[in-house]
Amino acid sequence: xxxxxxxxxxxxxxxxxxxxxxxxxxxxxxxxxxxxxxxxxxxxxxxxxxxxxxxxxxxxxxxxxxxxxxxxxxxxxxxxxxxxxxxxxxxxxxxxxxxxxxxxxxxxxxxxxxxxxxxxxx
Amino acid sequence: xxxxxxxxxxxxxxxxxxxxxxxxxxxxxxxxxxxxxxxxxxxxxxxxxxxxxxxxxxxxxxxxxxxxxxxxxxxxxxxxxxxxxxxxxxxxxxxxxxxxxxxxxxxxxxxxxxxxxxxxxxxxxxxxxxxxxxxxxxxxxxxxxxxxxxxxxxxxxxxxxxxxxxxxxxxxxxxxxxxxxxxxxxxxxxxxxxxxxxxxxxxxxxxxxxxxxxxxxxxxxxxxxxxxxxxxxxxxxxxxxxxxxxxxxxxxxxxxxxxxxxxxxxxxxxxxxxxxxxxxxxxxxxxxxxxxxxxxxxxxxxxxxxxxxxxxxxxxxxxxxxx
Numbered sequence: 001x002x003x004x005x006x007x008x009x010x011x012x013x014x015x016x017x018x019x020x021x022x023x024x025x026x027x028x029x030x031x032x033x034x035x036x037x038x039x040x041x042x043x044x045x046x047x048x049x050x051x052x053x054x055x056x057x058x059x060x061x062x063x064x065x066x067x068x069x070x071x072x073x074x075x076x077x078x079x080x081x082x083x084x085x086x087x088x089x090x091x092x093x094x095x096x097x098x099x100x101x102x103x104x105x106x107x108x109x110x111x112x113x114x115x116x117x118x119x120x121x122x
Numbered sequence: 123x124x125x126x127x128x129x130x131x132x133x134x135x136x137x138x139x140x141x142x143x144x145x146x147x148x149x150x151x152x153x154x155x156x157x158x159x160x161x162x163x164x165x166x167x168x169x170x171x172x173x174x175x176x177x178x179x180x181x182x183x184x185x186x187x188x189x190x191x192x193x194x195x196x197x198x199x200x201x202x203x204x205x206x207x208x209x210x211x212x213x214x215x216x217x218x219x220x221x222x223x224x225x226x227x228x229x230x231x232x233x234x235x236x237x238x239x240x241x242x243x244x245x246x247x248x249x250x251x252x253x254x255x256x257x258x259x260x261x262x263x264x265x266x267x268x269x270x271x272x273x274x275x276x277x278x279x280x281x282x283x284x285x286x287x288x289x290x291x292x293x294x295x296x297x298x299x300x301x302x303x304x305x306x307x308x309x310x311x312x313x314x315x316x317x318x319x320x321x322x323x324x325x326x327x328x329x330x331x332x333x334x335x336x337x338x339x340x341x342x343x344x345x346x347x348x349x350x351x352x353x354x355x356x357x358x359x360x361x362x363x364x365x366x367x368x369x370x371x372x373x374x375x376x377x378x379x380x381x382x383x384x385x386x387x388x389x390x391x392x393x394x395x396x397x398x399x400x401x402x403x404x405x406x407x408x409x410x411x412x413x414x415x416x417x418x419x420x421x422x423x424x425x426x427x428x429x430x431x432x433x434x435x436x437x438x439x440x441x442x443x444x445x
Binding site: 012016019020023024027028041042045046049050053059060061062 | 156157158160162179180419422423426427431432435
């Protein structure tokens with residue numbers, strides 16, 4: 001039985017460890033934190049967790065259409081590639097902080113990258 | 123096969139079927155989104171029976187204690203009676219024992235319930251002026267040690283309920299109240315953890331309850347309470363809190379004044395700023411934030427950025443995600 005990326009990274013425990021670190025980086029980043037102003041932090045953290053679960057290759061039922069619908073209001077506010085790049089940076093930095101090996105970080109980054117066009121409504 | 127009772131109906135829950143699927147298959151209107159235990163849109167509460175641990179994964183401790191669970195990841199092994207978070211509207215009668223002046227704007231209402239109310243210090247109840255007019259007030263009393271329910275009510279300009287409480291409510295009056303709600307309370311089990319309590323105005327009410335609950339349950343970690351207002355006159359229970367601090371070595375009380383006139387014994391500045399200057403690294407701490415929504419939201423973010431985990435930040439008023 002082959003071990004999935006999600007298992008190798010550490011499964012749900014890894015997502016739980018990552019979500020606070022990741023969200024803290026996002027909120028502290030002046031390039032992107034305006035997109036998170038005025039939202040309920042707990043609901044937002046739950047969404048971040050869902051996103052990290054996707055990026056880590058974990059079980060999810062999100063479709064490209066969900067990603068488009070979920071981010072349309074942010075695209076209307078100017079969400080673009082530079083902001084997506086910033087989030088990608090934070091995913092990498094979060095996993096590095098958690099001592100995840102580089103090849104697994106690259107795989108997670110590739111999955112996150114694959115959502116770019118849907119997130120940005122392209 | 124486990125039976126699930128919801129809203130007066132009984133549903134059969136198959137072996138591989140979640141409570142969410144069992145209910146929605148028969149048209150019960152349960153909100154849901156991710157269906158995999160992440161988004162918490164399908165949050166429900168078990169009124170009878172114990173939900174499986176798996177269905178409470180990653181819920182806040184205070185929600186777990188109240189038997190909240192996620193319907194999508196709940197595969198019950200025994201019968202459950204369940205409700206949506208906003209369906210719990212039980213009403214009770216209470217008698218006013220007294221209305222005490224705490225300062226120029228805030229009174230303490232003491233209520234006696236003939237049928238003891240099941241609550242935790244820091245939760246809130248709705249107090250009804252009439253059938254349709256009610257407001258939520260936090261519980262400053264501690265079950266078991268205070269005989270009555272204590273509410274701190276600030277008089278608001280044109281407040282239809284707070285004005286009525288301040289001007290008309292008298293000892294002996296009978297009022298309707300709801301069951302206790304909310305997840306801003308002390309959870310035993312981690313008694314070395316640091317507790318940071320920040321409140322403004324009558325936001326002291328839940329903190330006063332949580333603080334005394336924690337002390338009575340033998341909490342040993344540091345407990346720091348910061349109560350803020352514009353002037354020293356707008357703070358209250360100052361002497362009582364100073365006295366508690368003198369009796370408990372692990373409790374520090376800091377009254378904060380954001381206005382210009384700061385008397386000796388009071389810290390200058392806003393409560394959250396003073397608190398974070400005193401404890402800049404909140405990694406591993408639990409924070410309780412109560413008061414004006416703008417202050418609560420700003421403080422939530424500051425506490426999180428200072429290192430507190432999202433699961434350890436409790437705010438009043440409590441908002442159920444997805445509800």
